[in-house]
Amino acid sequence: xxxxxxxxxxxxxxxxxxxxxxxxxxxxxxxxxxxxxxxxxxxxxxxxxxxxxxxxxxxxxxxxxxxxxxxxxxxxxxxxxxxxxxxxxxxxxxxxxxxxxxxxxxxxxxxxxxxxxxxxxxxxxxxxxxxxxxxxxxxxxxxxxxxxxxxxxxxxxxxxxxxxxxxxxxxxxxxxxxxxxxxxxxxxxxxxxxxxxxxxxxxxxxxxxxxxxxxxxxxxxxxxxxxxxxxxxxxxxxxxxxxxxxxxxxxxxxxxxxxxxxxxxxxxxxxxxxxxxxxxxxxxxxxxxxxxxxxxxxxxxxxxxxxxxxxxxxxxxxxxxxxxxxxxxx
Amino acid sequence: xxxxxxxxxxxxxxxxxxxxxxxxxxxxxxxxxxxxxxxxxxxxxxxxxxxxxxxxxxxxxxxxxxxxxxxxxxxxxxxxxxxxxxxxxxxxxxxxxxxxxxxxxxxxxxxxxxxxxxxxxxxxxxxxxxxxxxxxxxxxxxxxxxxxxxxxxxxxxxxxxxxxxxxxxxxxxxxxxxxxxxxxxxxxxxxxxxxxxxxxxxxxxxxxxxxxxxxxxxxxxxxxxxxxxxxxxxxxxxxxxxxxxxxxxxxxxxxxxxxxxxxxxxxxxxxxxxxxxxxxxxxxxxxxxxxxxxxxxxxxxxxxxxxxxxxxxxxxxxxxxxxxxxxxxx
Numbered sequence: 001x002x003x004x005x006x007x008x009x010x011x012x013x014x015x016x017x018x019x020x021x022x023x024x025x026x027x028x029x030x031x032x033x034x035x036x037x038x039x040x041x042x043x044x045x046x047x048x049x050x051x052x053x054x055x056x057x058x059x060x061x062x063x064x065x066x067x068x069x070x071x072x073x074x075x076x077x078x079x080x081x082x083x084x085x086x087x088x089x090x091x092x093x094x095x096x097x098x099x100x101x102x103x104x105x106x107x108x109x110x111x112x113x114x115x116x117x118x119x120x121x122x123x124x125x126x127x128x129x130x131x132x133x134x135x136x137x138x139x140x141x142x143x144x145x146x147x148x149x150x151x152x153x154x155x156x157x158x159x160x161x162x163x164x165x166x167x168x169x170x171x172x173x174x175x176x177x178x179x180x181x182x183x184x185x186x187x188x189x190x191x192x193x194x195x196x197x198x199x200x201x202x203x204x205x206x207x208x209x210x211x212x213x214x215x216x217x218x219x220x221x222x223x224x225x226x227x228x229x230x231x232x233x234x235x236x237x238x239x240x241x242x243x244x245x246x247x248x249x250x251x252x253x254x255x256x257x258x259x260x261x262x263x264x265x266x267x268x269x270x271x272x273x274x275x276x277x278x279x280x281x282x283x284x285x286x287x288x289x290x291x292x293x294x295x296x297x298x299x300x301x302x303x304x305x306x307x308x309x310x311x312x313x314x315x316x317x318x319x320x321x322x323x324x325x326x327x328x329x330x
Numbered sequence: 331x332x333x334x335x336x337x338x339x340x341x342x343x344x345x346x347x348x349x350x351x352x353x354x355x356x357x358x359x360x361x362x363x364x365x366x367x368x369x370x371x372x373x374x375x376x377x378x379x380x381x382x383x384x385x386x387x388x389x390x391x392x393x394x395x396x397x398x399x400x401x402x403x404x405x406x407x408x409x410x411x412x413x414x415x416x417x418x419x420x421x422x423x424x425x426x427x428x429x430x431x432x433x434x435x436x437x438x439x440x441x442x443x444x445x446x447x448x449x450x451x452x453x454x455x456x457x458x459x460x461x462x463x464x465x466x467x468x469x470x471x472x473x474x475x476x477x478x479x480x481x482x483x484x485x486x487x488x489x490x491x492x493x494x495x496x497x498x499x500x501x502x503x504x505x506x507x508x509x510x511x512x513x514x515x516x517x518x519x520x521x522x523x524x525x526x527x528x529x530x531x532x533x534x535x536x537x538x539x540x541x542x543x544x545x546x547x548x549x550x551x552x553x554x555x556x557x558x559x560x561x562x563x564x565x566x567x568x569x570x571x572x573x574x575x576x577x578x579x580x581x582x583x584x585x586x587x588x589x590x591x592x593x594x595x596x597x598x599x600x601x602x603x604x605x606x607x608x609x610x611x612x613x614x615x616x617x618x619x620x621x622x623x624x625x626x627x628x629x630x631x632x633x634x635x636x637x638x639x640x641x642x643x644x645x646x647x648x649x650x651x652x653x654x655x656x657x658x659x660x
Contacts, residue, residue: 083636151648299633308622308629309622309646312642313633314641316481316639316640
């Protein structure tokens with residue numbers, strides 16, 4: 001374990017300057033402070049003064065709402081805290097913008113905060129810290145993201161393949177043969193995984209894979225408007241959606257076009273958001289148990305903190321059958 | 331939660347008979363005892379008298395040695411106990427034969443033993459209990475096996491895909507292009523997974539996939555003798571093996587044929603058994619950290635016991651480069 005002496009020796013400065021830099025004292029220049037912090041991370045220094053205060057974890061959130069029970073992140077945060085707090089951990093919830101990530105290296109942020117480990121929610125492949133996770137020395141668990149080969153990083157998420165297999169099996173039992181996919185763009189790990197799961201599952205059920213049955217677009221309402229008529233023209237009778245929000249937008253779009261769900265078209269979402277029971281008809285969807293996902297996040301961090309170098313934990317998906325799926329139209 | 335009353339009512343017999351049946355008293359016929367146990371499992375009865383004695387888990391082993399440190403199962407069992415025992419669990423290690431499985435339904439075995447959950451090592455798709463796991467109500471974690479959709483069952487294992495990607499990357503850097511696979515037959519979940527990982531990885535690296543580069547056989551020495559010359563005739567310069575034991579047998583076979591490793595052929599195993607450092611040359615292999623696998627098994631059981639319905643935990647694979655791999659021959 002590196003000491004303040006090691007940092008001082010490496011930089012050729014005094015111990016007291018190093019100590020001031022590590023503790024953000026005013027009388028150290030910004031440039032020196034930065035060098036001290038970067039060297040501290042490089043040498044594996046642990047700030048005991050901050051760490052001793054308590055066992056501290058953080059949940060870092062970007063691009064996901066979590067304040068109220070009907071928001072996606074709420075139950076994930078809750079589940080994580082339900083496991084961590086009885087075990088003696090303090091858990092801070094911190095929104096992290098892309099700009100902040102550009103200013104502050106991840107390992108330095110964690111060291112300065114005195115955090116032993118982090119659970120990361122909502123980042124996309126475009127977030128700067130996603131690059132830093134490749135080499136980070138901090139135990140870190142990513143929800144719906146995956147980093148290759150770094151033993152300090154693990155991934156948790158819901159099994160997309162299992163979810164799509166349950167959905168397609170249900171549709172095949174209802175007589176559907178042409179099954180489409182409407183999804184966000186493939187610029188995130190999880191959307192790539194769901195896209196691949198869609199292809200694997202159709203292939204497993206010997207159903208036609210056709211680019212014209214697939215619609216990928218960033219803006220929800222716009223891509224629904226564009227792809228629903230296109231897929232129907234192709235003879236698609238059931239559509240899987242990468243998220244409930246897109247499936248719900250499709251319900252509105254179909255109603256506006258005078259299409260009946262499920263008589264004319266069957267629709268299946270992904271997530272089981274609270275609002276899916278209130279749509280007309282209520283949405284058939286693949287459920288991710290968000291509280292359990294939060295708990296998984298803590299189990300995964302516990303593994304890493306105990307040097308059990310797991311790569312991933314996958315939570316089971318379940319299919320919740322409601323009113324938006326029915327027999328194939330004649 | 332079902333009571334003794336519920337079992338008695340369902341079978342139309344007295345409470346005292348049910349109690350005797352549950353506790354293996356001598357004065358109940360074998361037939362009645364069986365009915366009582368099956369009904370108890372069906373109704374979800376928990377034998378509190380046995381359960382209260384202590385928190386009890388079992389590791390059920392079939393087809394895997396674990397008594398001494400150089401045997402495959404030893405460190406898995408050790409890792410599991412290292413997590414479970416400090417947490418207050420008693421862990422019994424019980425070898426389970428196929429004949430025993432035929433005589434005793436799994437859920438009844440677990441209830442009678444007063445076990446809350448089990449970690450299963452070494453079973454193949456042919457073991458009778460593998461069928462019962464599809465519907466079992468007992469929290470159960472399988473090493474290197476997978477059961478679909480049952481929320482009471484989870485899987486742990488080492489990431490075969492990650493392992494083969496590291497191995498093939500290493501071989502490609504050494505100039506190899508024709509890479510073969512010698513494996514046991516595809517009658518086990520994990521051998522199917524490794525076979526698929528081999529195909530995926532070659533495809534990812536744009537290497538030729540050719541049935542003639544692959545040898546599958548039950549008997550280790552026999553299939554080594556058969557496939558080594560066949561693959562060499564095809565121009566294969568490096569071979570991946572499904573297990574170290576097969577790779578070590580190939581070292582002997584190559585020596586007998588006057589072939590030099592790695593000058594004439596490169597060889598990579600899977601497991602990193604203790605003996606791989608003592609072969610001549612020492613074996614390059616994909617490491618499964620067996621102690622960590624045992625710990626993973628306990629984490630997975632903890633998830634299930636807390637109603638966090640995970641499907642799988644994958645441990646990271648690492649490549650241990652030793653002397654059995656070298657540059658492609660000219």
